[in-house]
Amino acid sequence: MNTSLKKYFPIFVLPTLLAFILAFILPFVIGVGLSFTEFTTVENASFNGVQNYIRAFTTDTDFLRSLGFTAAFTIVSVVTVNVFAFMLSLALTRSIRGTNLFRSVFFMPNLIGGIVLGYIWNLLINGVLSAFGVDITFKTEYGFWGLVILTNWQLIGYMMVIYIAGLQNIPTSLLEAASIDGASSFKTLMKIKIPMVMPSITICTFLTLTNSFKMFDQNLALTAGAPEKTTEMLALNIYNTFYGRVGWQGVGQAKAVVFFVIVAIIAFFQLRLTGSREVEH
Amino acid sequence: MKNLKKALSLIFALSLALTVFSGCNRSSGEESVGKVRYLNFKPESADIYKEIAKEYEKETGVKVIVETAANNAYESTLAAKMATDEAPTLFQINGPKGYANWKDYCADLSDTKLYEHLTDKSLAVEVDGKVFGIPYVVEGYGIIYNEALTDKYFALPNKAVDFDSMDDVNSFAELKAVVEDMQKNREALGIDGVFAATSLKTGEDWRWQTHLANLPLYYEFEKNKVDLTSDKTGEIGFDYADNFKNIFDLYINNSTVDRKTLGTKTVVDSMAEFALEKCVMVQNGNWAWSQISDVSGNKVKAENLEFLPIYIGADGEEKQGLCIGTENFYAINSKASEEDQKAAEDFIYWLYSSSTGKKFVTEDLGFIAPFDTFNDNEEPQDPLAQEVLDWMDEDGIKTVPWNFTIFPSQTFKEGFGSSLLKYAQGTKEWSAVKSDMVDSWKKESQSSTK
Structure with missing residues (x-):
């Protein structure tokens, strides 16, 4: 076994490994390296220590404000998306007529690209707000809730599909036993369904968390940061840093590294937290 | 036998890897005439530049490759392309700020023929007596x-x-x-x-x-x-x-x-x-x-x-x-080979001085060109450009x-x-x-x- 592994390693693994190194490891290492330099293109970088990291936090408070906004947005969307998606999946695993049609319809928004979604919702929200003589650029709150609605609309269908798969995997014997024991439907939900779909919850919270935290296109198309950058999320802030000032590419890169570290830490803890509650079948 | 297999598999793997790499091979750089690689700023003029390139190659035999950046993406496209072997030899900067960002890549253009013909030298991007950007259109x-x-x-x-x-x-x-x-x-x-x-x-x-x-x-x-x-x-x-x-x-x-x-x-x-x-x-x-x-x-x-x-x-x-x-200045990539830099210089001079080139500039691109190679009758015909020219000629107007x-x-x-x-x-x-x-x-x- 071991010898054949060694023997065939070059044929089966090496090409993929090379591709992985070239397309993933290398750009990542270069990217982190560039965050310690001043550069216009990747070729003419000159080392300047942690200067970029200092600039990212001290020149203005935009980065921290974006971080705060993004965090608030992420918390709200993770909760709303998962609650609504789970409720929908509960509804659509009962045998109602047209279940399949509903499932497809709810899933559809996820197939539309972020920029298009952003523009559509920009029109819709402005259409509603114009009745009050304002638009989405008037207040930070409008942009915030606009983004939450948009994210919900886009992600609920996707998460619903995952929850449905989880719910369908619950052995009917468990549910039957519960109903024979006289458990109320609420009790069944709390004691059987939720513990049994814990793996789905892990996946769904992970996906919504990272998707919300890294959101870019929807943010760009819906508010583009208006009013006065107060609805600018982290990814958009990083993008704007690159070309916002002469010679600030390195600072943008430094922010991107900080961003990566934050996302990695949060995702790690979330996976441990929800993962520890999973039960073995 | 075992070794043969090993060797064969290694060769196989390497050849696979090589096909991946060959895409990034250096293009043969032996031509002594050089060629022009232009990163165009105006997506709406992309087709016109292709025409110009074709015409120039027909007249002089020098190849002009035109690439166009998408709207609002010039700086990012330029930054990405500059780091490759197919870096633009001719690109544009948007003035002193653009020069500050690209100064490692801007060649001194003070001795170029096109600069000689620039009507108003104060329009150029000039730093310490050296010219790094030549305006190519006045708006x-x-x-x-x-x-x-x-x-x-x-x-x-x-x-x-x-x-x-x-x-x-x-x-x-x-x-x-x-x-x-x-x-x-x-x-x-x-x-x-x-x-x-x-x-x-x-x-x-x-x-x-x-x-x-x-x-x-x-x-x-x-x-x-x-x-x-x-x-x-x-x-x-x-x-x-x-x-x-x-x-x-x-x-x-x-x-x-x-x-x-x-x-x-x-x-x-x-x-x-x-x-x-x-x-x-x-x-x-x-x-x-x-x-x-x-x-x-x-x-x-x-x-x-x-x-x-x-x-x-x-x-x-x-x-x-x-x-x-103007916000549009030609810059020539100082990191390109001598021949390529020369080719870029010749190309822009041709575009703004030969009769074919000038026709493209005024009629197709619709530019008001800031060079004395253009006669008064060589002006763009669109009504707003005409108005601009009228205002420029108006007496006593600043x-x-x-x-x-x-x-x-x-x-x-x-x-x-x-x-x-x-x-x-x-x-x-x-x-x-x-x-x-x-x-x-x-x-x-x-x-x-x-």
Whole structure:
């Protein structure tokens, strides 16, 4: 076994490994390296220590404000998306007529690209707000809730599909036993369904968390940061840093590294937290 | 046997890897004539440049490869391409700020033939006696108005002003009187408002945070006799802030739409309103002609298009002309091979001096070229470019240069734009707009790292 592994390693693994190194490891290492330099293109970088990291936090408070906004947005969307998606999946695993049609319809928004979604919702929200003589650029709150609605609309269908798969995997014997024991439907939900779909919850919270935290296109198309950058999320802030000032590419890169570290830490803890509650079948 | 298999598998794997690598092989660099690789800034002219490249290769045998960056993506495209083996040899910078960013890549162009023929040498990007950017097109902006509609207004029996044509308007006070009375009579004129919507959506606000802001700063620099190449520009007072407010108020209060809805308006919206005769005036430049004529159902006739300088109520503005300058400078990649640099030089000289090249420039690209190789009859024919040329030739008129090329950063412009939006919406005081602008200018001037 071991010898054949060694023997065939070059044929089966090496090409993929090379591709992985070239397309993933290398750009990542270069990217982190560039965050310690001043550069216009990747070729003419000159080392300047942690200067970029200092600039990212001290020149203005935009980065921290974006971080705060993004965090608030992420918390709200993770909760709303998962609650609504789970409720929908509960509804659509009962045998109602047209279940399949509903499932497809709810899933559809996820197939539309972020920029298009952003523009559509920009029109819709402005259409509603114009009745009050304002638009989405008037207040930070409008942009915030606009983004939450948009994210919900886009992600609920996707998460619903995952929850449905989880719910369908619950052995009917468990549910039957519960109903024979006289458990109320609420009790069944709390004691059987939720513990049994814990793996789905892990996946769904992970996906919504990272998707919300890294959101870019929807943010760009819906508010583009208006009013006065107060609805600018982290990814958009990083993008704007690159070309916002002469010679600030390195600072943008430094922010991107900080961003990566934050996302990695949060995702790690979330996976441990929800993962520890999973039960073995 | 075992070793053979091992060797075979290794070869197999390596050949696989090589096919991956071969894509990035260096292209054979043995040609001694060199070739041109141009990164074009204007997506709308991409096909014309391809034609030009074909023609140039036919005439001289030198290959010109034209690549075009998508709208608003020139800097990022350039940054990506510069690091490759297929880096552009000819590209463009947008003025002193663009030069600061790309100085490692800009060759000295002071000895080039094209620079020799530049009519106004002060237009070039020059640092320490060396020339790094040659302007290749001159553009002008002001208030575009539709003479058919203004004539209709001046023929009204109940008009409240005593001028008879727009030619009599040469100051802010007069402009204001005409505009406000026109706005009152908008139903009689069949328009929604005098000015097209002041587009203040993020990314669509450059006509105000850059172009309109140029005027108060021009007067401020003139008054204080600031040398624009010195570091005296690191701080400003925005002394003409009230003048800016005057004209900005005039725009947003006498418009087709309510000033509170401006956060959703785009430049295309404004130009469409103008083309459909829903408004009389719009602030824009000569590049806007295609935007007007391409609107389906366009009602504006070419001969009715006129330019009016943007009057802001400064002293001596009767003599003020349009804002004329450029943001488009050729730069040659100093890291390219000698032959390629020479090829790029020859190509741009050919484009702006040979009869074939000049025909492309004036007729197809529609450029007003700032070189003495062009005769008076070699001018673009579109109505707005003609107007710009007329204003340039007008006696005693002082053209306003494009000083916004020294605005400290994109962040500054965007910040000022969003400030203006909040002012229009009524959620920010003018005094705060002014002080934020002054603070941001200072901070952004200091935060540039080059």
